[in-house]
Amino acid sequence: MLALLIDWLLAGLIASVLTGRPMWAGGNDYSLMHTTAFFAMSAILVGLVGSTIGHRLCGLRVAPVRDSKTYDGSPGLLAGIIRSLLICLVIPAVVFDRERRGLHDLAAKTIVVRR
Incomplete structure (x- = not known):
């Protein structure tokens, strides 16, 4: 959760710079830019790379799940896009399985592990 909050705040700062509006001002153009910045980042x-800035600061990384259950390498751009898109929809990120993998991780075939 902390890593997600850090990434969301960083995306908010990027959106503030691009829109010229402070984060607390809100507005439709700011909200769209904030979500777009978060998704892209x-x-x-x-x-x-296998981790966002928030993941790095919290000592986490996102790894691909292979058939042999090894967690090496980076997930790849397509997995990053799928995972980020589903996180932006919120619901898949709060629904998870017994292994505590959210639907966004299951769809992208990834897992969050300690670095």
Whole structure:
């Protein structure tokens, strides 16, 4: 949760710079830019590097789940896009299985692990 909050705040700062409005001012153009910045930042960083800035600060990373249950490498851009899109929809992120993997991780075939 903390990693998500950090990433959401960073996306808010990016949206503030791009719209010229402070985070607390809100508005439709700011909200759209905030969500777009969060999606882009999350999809690109998770897909290519395996972690967002929030994940790094919290000592986490997103790893692909392979058939052999090894968690090496980065998930790939497509998995990052799927995962980020579903997180932006919120519901898949709060519904999870016995292993505590949210629907966004199940759909992208990823898992959050400690670094």
